[in-house]
Amino acid sequence: MRRNSWKEYQKEVADDRYYYLRSCIRQNFFPGSEKAFLKIVGEELGRDIFDDPAHTSCTGIGYHSDIVPYETIMTVVARQFAMMTEAGYENAAVSCITSFGVYTETLETWNEFPDIEAKVRENLYKATGREFRKPRNVSHASDIIFHHREEIGRRAKHRLVNRFTGEPLRGVEHIGCHYAKIFPREGIGGVEFPYVLAGMIEAWGGSVVDYPERRHCCGFGFRNYLVQANRGYSVANSQKKFESMAPFKPDFIVANCPGCAMFLDRWQYTIAEIEGTTYGEDGRGIPVLTYEELAGLVLGYDPWELGLQMHQVDVEPLLNKLGVDYDPAAKYLVTNGRYIGCPEPAMVNMGAE
Amino acid sequence: MPQFGFSISKPRAINLDTNDQVPAERLLQEVPELKTCIACGGCTATCTAGNLTDFNFRKMHTLVRRGEYREVYEQMDKCMLCGKCRLVCPRGINTRAVVIKIKRVLGDY
Numbered sequence: 001m002r003r004n005s006w007k008e009y010q011k012e013v014a015d016d017r018y019y020y021l022r023s024c025i026r027q028n029f030f031p032g033s034e035k036a037f038l039k040i041v042g043e044e045l046g047r048d049i050f051d052d053p054a055h056t057s058c059t060g061i062g063y064h065s066d067i068v069p070y071e072t073i074m075t076v077v078a079r080q081f082a083m084m085t086e087a088g089y090e091n092a093a094v095s096c097i098t099s100f101g102v103y104t105e106t107l108e109t110w111n112e113f114p115d116i117e118a119k120v121r122e123n124l125y126k127a128t129g130r131e132f133r134k135p136r137n138v139s140h141a142s143d144i145i146f147h148h149r150e151e152i153g154r155r156a157k158h159r160l161v162n163r164f165t166g167e168p169l170r171g172v173e174h175i176g177c178h179y180a181k182i183f184p185r186e187g188i189g190g191v192e193f194p195y196v197l198a199g200m201i202e203a204w205g206g207s208v209v210d211y212p213e214r215r216h217c218c219g220f221g222f223r224n225y226l227v228q229a230n231r232g233y234s235v236a237n238s239q240k241k242f243e244s245m246a247p248f249k250p251d252f253i254v255a256n257c258p259g260c261a262m263f264l265d266r267w268q269y270t271i272a273e274i275e276g277t278t279y280g281e282d283g284r285g286i287p288v289l290t291y292e293e294l295a296g297l298v299l300g301y302d303p304w305e306l307g308l309q310m311h312q313v314d315v316e317p318l319l320n321k322l323g324v325d326y327d328p329a330a331k332y333l334v335t336n337g338r339y340i341g342c343p344e345p346a347m348v349n350m351g352a353e
Numbered sequence: 354m355p356q357f358g359f360s361i362s363k364p365r366a367i368n369l370d371t372n373d374q375v376p377a378e379r380l381l382q383e384v385p386e387l388k389t390c391i392a393c394g395g396c397t398a399t400c401t402a403g404n405l406t407d408f409n410f411r412k413m414h415t416l417v418r419r420g421e422y423r424e425v426y427e428q429m430d431k432c433m434l435c436g437k438c439r440l441v442c443p444r445g446i447n448t449r450a451v452v453i454k455i456k457r458v459l460g461d462y
Contacts, residue, residue: 232362239361273354274361 009190013147014091014137018049019084021103023096024057026258026290032307033292034095037141040295041093044155045148049093055083060098064222074120075127077106082130090136093144097257100140101178104186107134138186140179142256142291146188146196149203157300160206162251163323168207169251172286173197174241174264176257177217197254197291204298213244219267220259238267242286246279252318253288264288269312272348285313285348297322304330314349372420376458380417383454389444390414396438396448402431410438410448417455426459 018041022034041049059076062068068076080103084092094100110117124130145152160169175194180187189195194215198208219237224230241264245253255261265288272278272285280286288311289297296306303324308315309331319326332342381387397403397411408431416425429452438448 228358231357231359235359236362236364240364270357271361274357 008185009188009193009195011139011143011186011188012137013139013143013188015147016047016091017089018047018091018093018139018144019087019089019135020049020051020141021055021058021080021092021094021096021099022051023099023258024061025262026095029258029262029310030290030293030307031310032296032305033290036292036296036301036306037095037145039301040152040292040299041144041148044299045151050087050089052083052087055080058096058099058102060096060102061222063102064098065226071120071123073102074106074109074116075123077103078120078124078132079128079130081135082124082128082132084135085132086130090133092135092138093141094138095141097140097176097178098259100138100186101182103138104183107138108183110134140196140256142179142196142200143188145291145295146199149200152295152298153203153205156204156298158298158322158324160201160204160298160322162321164321168205169318169321170209170249171201171206172209172211172214172245172248172250172253173201174218174253174255174257174260175215176255176260179256197256200291200294201254204294209245209248209250211245211248213241216241216244218255218257218260218263220257220263225259225263234263235267235270238263239271242268242271242279245286249281250286251321252294253286254291254294255288256291261288261290265312269346269348272346276347278348280313281317282351284317284351287311287313287315287318289315289318297324300324302326304333305335312346312348367419367421369420373422374420376422377418377420379458380451380454383458384447384451386444386446387414387451390446391444393443395441395443399437399441401435401437402433406431408432410452413455414451417459422459426456429456429459 020038026033038049038051041047056076059068059073063073092103094103160171162169175197180191180194184191187194187196201208217237218241219234221234224234253264255264268279268285278285293306293308297303303315303319303326332340334340392411394411397409400408400410402408403410408428413425413428432452434449434452436449442448
């Protein structure tokens with residue numbers, strides 16, 4: 001029986017004509033992800049997506065660390081909307097969860113306080129001479145992949161199935177806090193039943209791990225991370241999640257937030273070095289992917305073009321289970337064959353031997 | 354092992370229901386303006402004793418308000434009652450009185 005109240009947990013996602021708002025940090029953390037998103041949406045699905053070189057960082061990290069005032073960030077957001085208006089687009093596709101939270105927070109503020117919106121419009125006009133229309137739809141990039149998940153599933157070269165056992169791969173999905181914990185109606189499934197990543201895993205043949213600390217924060221938390229002395233709190237949060245998920249033997253973790261994917265990956269290395277604990281099988285770490293990387297692997301993209309060599313925890317065990325054909329010798333070679341150097345061996349990748 | 358400059362914080366739970374709040378409430382009765390403390394830490398930043406030892410007045414005050422009194426009495430011995438903290442307190446709290454009263458109410462601990 002369908003529950004009427006389930007409607008409250010749905011979200012409208014635009015189907016075409018996206019204006020892409022990139023993340024400032026994802027290019028460093030996961031250098032292939034945004035490129036893969038543009039390729040999937042633009043070439044694979046044939047949708048119109050505009051990657052505007054003139055748009056800027058949303059300054060969200062500065063905002064959340066009390067360096068950028070709210071009035072300033074609202075004006076930066078207004079400028080992004082002005083660029084979008086000038087390019088003739090109405091649907092914002094936001095790459096980063098922090099930015100997504102900032103855009104929804106700004107729009108909500110303008111909705112509640114029209115005088116603030118008027119003031120921001122005036123500030124923007126005085127500073128840049130630009131004017132803007134508010135977007136018709138603001139979707140996170142993971143919403144858009146979720147929206148097209150069935151189509152991606154139909155084109156899949158690899159299903160999320162363990163080719164050695166025939167069992168569905170067990171995926172841990174981790175949703176960024178600013179995706180739906182600020183404005184639940186802006187997320188698919190709201191804050192209680194976030195389905196955006198679980199829907200992708202299920203549509204592509206995997207099974208979703210439900211573990212006690214599933215909705216716990218990854219621990220990034222800006223202040224927890226930005227001040228070195230506070231990083232112990234950050235890593236403690238991730239550790240709580242790892243300890244909770246490890247008994248379910250997940251094959252991979254997928255996250256839709258730059259900070260979550262970064263820290264769930266890097267903190268596994270840190271915990272292994274400090275305490276000697278690893279959480280994956282054979283004494284290794286659990287591979288962590290972004291949703292674009294997961295979609296890219298499903299679509300059969302080359303893992304090294306997706307940037308998977310930049311992950312702290314080696315992804316090869318997952319690639320073997322998926323049956324991805326990859327060249328181990330090409331891992332640290334970039335497109336023109338240049339060797340980019342190889343990291344030192346780390347305990348998190350050594351395994352039981 | 355690489356030096357990270359931090360370690361993994363251990364989980365820590367405070368059970369306010371089982372902690373003995375009587376001394377904390379007595380302290381608040383004696384210095385009611387303490388309720389207006391915004392925990393800015395100005396007292397600790399300007400503290401002479403804090404510059405010479407690991408004495409941290411804001412931390413001690415927070416512990417007492419939560420009903421965690423271990424070591425607080427001994428820590429309070431480090432205060433020299435110079436009163437600089439009182440000069441900088443943006444809420445005008447008589448911090449010297451707080452030190453004296455904490456020692457008085459925690460005499461049994």
